Each structure stands twice: as structure tokens, then as C-alpha cells.
Amino acid sequence: MPVVLAVEGLTKRFGSTRALTDASFELHAGEVLALMGANGAGKSTLVKILCGVHGADAGSMTIGGTTVAFASPRQAREHGIIAVHQTIADVGVPTLSVADNLLLDRSCTGRGPLLAGGRRSLRAAGAIAAGIGLELDLSRRLDALSIAERQLVAIARAVAHDPAVLILDEPTASLSAPESERLFAVLDRLRDRGVALLYISHKTGDLRRIADRIVVLRDGRVSGEFRRPLDLDAAIRAMVGHAVGQVARRDPVPDGAPILRLSQARLAPTAAAFDLVVHAGEVVAVTGPVGAGKSTLAGAIFGLWPLAAGHMDLDGRPWRPRSAGEAIRNGVFMAGEDRWRTTFFPGTVPFAQIAGTIGFPFLDRWGRAGLVARTAETRATRRLIAEFGIKARGPEDLPASLSGGNQQKVVLARWHAEPARLLLLDEPFQGVDIGARDDIIRAIRAQSRDRATIVFVNDLEEALEVGDRVVVMADHAVVGDAADLARISALLASPHPAVS
Structure with a gap:
């Protein structure tokens, strides 16, 4: 097939840091070309150059044999x-x-209607949604x-452009197995139509299913290229510099004291009642399709x-928290699914740094009369940066300056700053590379002895690992x-499983 996009020698610096x-x-x-790389390897920088967000300091890019250099995302589109x-x-x-x-x-x-809303808008939007089989109430606010x-919605909007090159950055991070399939x-149909797809993912299951070829970035450089049949173990070694084994399942945890008990609980008036x-000392993974009620629980x-x-x-x-x-x-802590809604602050506020983000829930413990004890906050943040392997210059960095994976590590570090009685983690592995995921699972387990931990995930592989x-x-x-794959798979496949 003809070359649609070619990049040669792309280099990008941010101050003294060479990102690519x-x-x-x-x-x-x-x-479908899969782009792999650990957090901070340069994937996001490369994508932003391709999309016209950043300009390259050196190198060239050609589309259909014509050399191009984009000054804006609009030019890229x-x-x-x-x-x-x-x-x-x-x-x-x-x-x-x-x-x-x-x-x-x-x-x-x-090219669209001048005024929002109306039947014409709904018909046009319905056609875009149907392009990927998206079934949503189009009148709901985003x-x-x-x-x-x-x-x-973002994927449907992108596909509507009928692109020559479609770049997808961790597109299944929040999707269940059926939504991913x-x-x-949709991607299979686009590939059949001749669309070139650049697919960025840390999920090996995604790569096995969709990738024709893999290019690996490490420390801003291409460190490997792999064609079918894909050697994912070799690709992972090229990505992190060493083999990454599956985190071993722990021996059965001795029954500790019950920390959380739900009896005849209903999440909605018409939902079935359940016990939990x-x-x-226990780490319980809660999984199920998108919309199953995990975040509601x-x-x-x-x-x-x-x-x-x-x-x-x-x-x-009795536990009836009002806030x-x-x-x-x-001692009940929760790391929310959407870090920008639940954890991070706008960069304009004075406590938006990593230290302020981590210390915010604990102001009453680390300070007096609303005043922050900066020494305690900074000391705790430095410890957590080291424990979670966060790639940052220090506690004063803004989370927005970090890669997606390191942002997620800040979220998890925040809720390990103080001892928890019950820790709730909603999709904690979003945007985290394979090696970092293993590190996070080990960190979760290492501190789980005196608390209960519930991890909410869409991905069955992640549920089984953690x-x-x-x-x-x-x-x-x-x-x-x-506790076994066969039983879990049967429960997920059953359209109307019985409550147990």
C-alpha cells in the first residue's frame, strides 16, 4: 500500500529537555501502526507535531509525497x-x-447550521453518531x-472528518470490552477504506487485536519496529529496557476483619439488591461493562x-457519609475516574502544583486554621514522587506539565499520603504504561495490609492482575x-446473570 505519512528525523526540545x-x-x-512507549517517551510530543500543535526543531514530514509543516491544528486537519x-x-x-x-x-x-439545536442539527448529528454505532441521547449535555x-463522542467526531490519517491516543482507556470491540x-472498516491509523496504547490485548505493525519509542528515540507476527515481549523490552513479567497473584489473603459491608444495597430504585x-488486607477488583454502575457504587x-x-x-x-x-x-479515600474533574486544579490557582494537589485533602491534618504546613507537604510529596516513580523535577511542578501516565501516578500518590481505612480507586491505570502498571499494583498491595481496597476497572486483564x-x-x-477466569468470563458474557 502507498505511503500516506512519512516522518524523518523529527526532533523537539523544551528548554534543556529533549523530548524527541x-x-x-x-x-x-x-x-494500523501501533506506537508504544513508556510514559514520557515522547509519544504525546510526536502526536502534537503531527497535529500542528507543536513545530519540530529539526526533521521533516511528508503527506502523499509532499513535504508539509503545520503551523496549527487546522492546517493538519x-x-x-x-x-x-x-x-x-x-x-x-x-x-x-x-x-x-x-x-x-x-x-x-x-459548513454546519448557524444556530445550535433544531431538527436539522439532530439529523446531521445522528448520522455522525451512526457512523460508529454510537447510541446516546443527542440532546444531553456533554x-x-x-x-x-x-x-x-470524540471518536465519532473524528471519524466524521473522513480522515486520511487518524491518530488515536489510548482510545480504549475508558471503554469496556464490548465498547472496545x-x-x-469501526477501525476495521476504516482500514478497509484505506485510512492510515496511528494507534497509541499500553494494552497488549488491543495491539494483538488491531495492530499490523509496532514502532516503539524510548527516551524520545525509535528503539524498535515489529511486524506481524507481533513479538509483544520483545516490543515491551524495547520500550522499557528490560523484560516485564506479569505481576504474580498473591496467595489467598487470610480473612481479616470486615471493613466494609453492604446489605441489600440498591444503587437505583429499580436495580436488584445485593450484598458485598x-x-x-484484601484488594477487590470490581469490573463490568460501561454503565454497569461501578462509579455509582x-x-x-x-x-x-x-x-x-x-x-x-x-x-x-453504620456508614452513611453525607459528603x-x-x-x-x-479514612475513606477515593481516586476518581476523571483526574481533571476530581483531582487537579486549574494552573492559575496557587496550590495547583503536585505538592498542593497531594496535600489538599489533608489541610486539617498538615496545617492549622487553614494554613498549610509547607514543610510537611513538601516532605510527603518528595517521598511519594520517589515511591510511585513520578517523572517530575520536584513538588512544585504542575501536573499539566507531566505525561498522562505520570499525572495518573500523582492521583494515586495523593491517596497514599495518609493511611486509609478503605481506599477506592476508579480506573487507576488509565494512560499508564505496562511497566508502570506493575509498579502501581505492587504499591497498592504493599500498603493494603491494614486497609480494604476496592479497584474499579473496565478491563478484565487489569481486574485479574490487581x-x-x-x-x-x-x-x-x-x-x-x-477468583477464576472461567467464572468471571461467564458472568460478563451472561446477558441476565443471577444475583449472588
Whole structure:
């Protein structure tokens, strides 16, 4: 197939930091090229150069044999390069409807309706949504959608451009297995149409399913290229510099004291009632399809909203938290799914640095009368940067200056700054490379002895790696509890599993 995109010797510096060095590769029509690299390897910098966000300091780029240099994302789009970025904040306008967001690019170029809303807009947006099989209420506001739904809106909007090159940065990070397979079917059709796809992912299952070829970046340089049959072990070695083994499952955890107990709990008035007990020292993975109610369960435990019915006990006492603050004071911590909604602050506020982000939930413990004890905050942040392997210059760095994976490590570090009685982690591996995921799992387990830990994930592979046992949810209820793959797979595949 003909070469659609070729880059030769791309180099980019940010001050004294060389983010990309002499990167070269080709992308062919009808090909899915996977781009692998550890956090901070230069993937995001490369994508931003391809999309016209950054200019390269050296090197060249050609499209269809013509040398190009983009001064803006609009110029990149005009040449057929469209990207869906990892950061969900870049998806669209939160206060507009799904329909208006799907038509946003047409409106900005004068090809769409001048006024938002209306039957014409809904018909046009419906056609875009149907292009990837997206079934959503098009009148809902974007900020009312889940992170997975917003990701699908972004993908539908990108595909509507009929791109020559489509760049997807961690597109399945928030998607369940069925949602991911729907996306793969769309990508298969695009590949058959001759679209060139640059696919960035840390998920080996994605790469096995979709990639024709892999290019690996390490420390800003191309460190390897692999063709089918793909040797993923060799690709991972090229990415991190050594072999990465699967994190070994722990021996069965002795039954500790029950920390959290839910009895006849209902997450919605019409949902089935269920029971759940989590013990001290135990790491429980909760999985299920998008919309199964995982984040709703986490929010109820953390005090963001009440149960529709039923009872919760924490350490044998009734647990009815009225706010997140009350939960934190009682040792119940939660790392939310969307880090930009739940953890990070705008860069304009004085405590937006890593240190301020980590210390914010613990102001009453680390200071007096609302005044921050900077020494304690800085000391704790330096310790956590080292423990979680966060690539940053120091506690005063802004999270926005870090790679997506290192941002996620800051989120996890925040909730390890103080001892927890119950730790809730909602999609903690988003944007985290394979080696870093192993490090995070080890860190979670190393500090889990005196607390209960619940990890909410869409990805079954992640659930099996992190959990001592796996709880399956569907239709806003717990439908099964298992420790073996066969039983878990059966529960996930069953359309109407029985509550156990």
C-alpha cells in the first residue's frame, strides 16, 4: 500500500529537555501502526507535531509525497490528519449538547447550521453518531456523560472528518470490552477504506487485536519496529529496557476483619439488591461493562450520593457519609475516574502544583486554621514522587506539565499520603504504561495490609492482575464474585446473570 505519512528525523526540545530525537517512520494506507512507549517517551510530543500543535526543531514530514509543516491544528486537519487525544478535557464544549459537539467542527468552518439545536442539527448529528454505532441521547449535555461516553463522542467526531490519517491516543482507556470491540469494528472498516491509523496504547490485548505493525519509542528515540507476527515481549523490552513479567497473584489473603459491608444495597430504585463484604488486607477488583454502575457504587461509598436502598457498615458501625469530606475524615479515600474533574486544579490557582494537589485533602491534618504546613507537604510529596516513580523535577511542578501516565501516578500518590481505612480507586491505570502498571499494583498491595481496597476497572486483564478476587457488576448490581477466569468470563458474557 502507498505511503500516506512519512516522518524523518523529527526532533523537539523544551528548554534543556529533549523530548524527541531523530524520530523516523512511515505509515501506509490501510495500515494500523501501533506506537508504544513508556510514559514520557515522547509519544504525546510526536502526536502534537503531527497535529500542528507543536513545530519540530529539526526533521521533516511528508503527506502523499509532499513535504508539509503545520503551523496549527487546522492546517493538519486540512491535510487529512485528525487526532483523538488522551485528555478528555480536549473533547469538546462541556455545556453544549452531544449533537452540537458532534457538529462543532462543521459549525466552526461554516459548513454546519448557524444556530445550535433544531431538527436539522439532530439529523446531521445522528448520522455522525451512526457512523460508529454510537447510541446516546443527542440532546444531553456533554458534561452529563460518563468519561467513556465522552470518549466515544470524540471518536465519532473524528471519524466524521473522513480522515486520511487518524491518530488515536489510548482510545480504549475508558471503554469496556464490548465498547472496545465496537471501536475495533469501526477501525476495521476504516482500514478497509484505506485510512492510515496511528494507534497509541499500553494494552497488549488491543495491539494483538488491531495492530499490523509496532514502532516503539524510548527516551524520545525509535528503539524498535515489529511486524506481524507481533513479538509483544520483545516490543515491551524495547520500550522499557528490560523484560516485564506479569505481576504474580498473591496467595489467598487470610480473612481479616470486615471493613466494609453492604446489605441489600440498591444503587437505583429499580436495580436488584445485593450484598458485598470487603475485608482488611484484601484488594477487590470490581469490573463490568460501561454503565454497569461501578462509579455509582464508588460514589455512594464515598458519600457523593446516597444508596437508593439498603445499608452500609464501616468497621461494624453504620456508614452513611453525607459528603466526601466526612468520608476522608473517617479514612475513606477515593481516586476518581476523571483526574481533571476530581483531582487537579486549574494552573492559575496557587496550590495547583503536585505538592498542593497531594496535600489538599489533608489541610486539617498538615496545617492549622487553614494554613498549610509547607514543610510537611513538601516532605510527603518528595517521598511519594520517589515511591510511585513520578517523572517530575520536584513538588512544585504542575501536573499539566507531566505525561498522562505520570499525572495518573500523582492521583494515586495523593491517596497514599495518609493511611486509609478503605481506599477506592476508579480506573487507576488509565494512560499508564505496562511497566508502570506493575509498579502501581505492587504499591497498592504493599500498603493494603491494614486497609480494604476496592479497584474499579473496565478491563478484565487489569481486574485479574490487581484483585485478590473479582466482583462483577451489571445493571447497577453485583451479579457475581469469583477468583477464576472461567467464572468471571461467564458472568460478563451472561446477558441476565443471577444475583449472588
